[in-house]
Amino acid sequence: QVQLQESGPGLVKPSETLSLTCAVSGYSFSSGYYWGWIRQTPGKGLEWIGSIYHSGNTYYNPSLKRRVTISLDTSKNQFSLKLNSVTAADAALYYCARVGNLVVGPFFDHWGQGTLVTVSS
């Protein structure tokens, strides 16, 4: 069964880079699907951050595109998120997920448990 697990620092200083990794087990990247990051800010709903295909092709949320990089490490079966120049507005619960049908109506069928990121000096 597909399982995802986020990891990374829970505290990031303003203006620095948020870095998270999602380890995937039970599924090989080379078999297809997109993989993505979603966040939920306190008291608000879900926000799609971006997604990456096993080929390395990426799509990013236009509102975050200048600051976001999602990359894949197939040898380790994991993918990563980097968000530059963070502010308090980036404090959120960050989820990684497997994504089907990305550009025709994505569905996120397997999720990590989420990791809380706080932005503070």
Add this chain to the structure above:
Amino acid sequence: QSVLTQPPSVSAPPGQKVTISCAGSSSNIGNNYVSWYQHLPGTAPKLLIYENNKRPSGIPDRFSGSKSGTSATLGITGLQTGDEADYYCGTWDTSLSAGVFGGGTKLTVL
């Protein structure tokens, strides 16, 4: 402000039926598949419906999805207290080239 519009809250008694609407436009719902998620506090969101009306394995048929034009609807029958959660719709917005979600609807089973 979310691209997709959902009612902030809905409620119904146990055993009854409730529907949750998700309104969009031709650049998102009108031309792409819709998915629905159940989100309980402290847990990861769970996929309930994909491709407008399909249920993943393990999701009971009490949950159903439909789409008409630029709107989609999630239906839940036989309400249980365990169904109390936040529900989100999602799709792709072709104009934005981005995945988009609704603002979420809090379901209360009275």
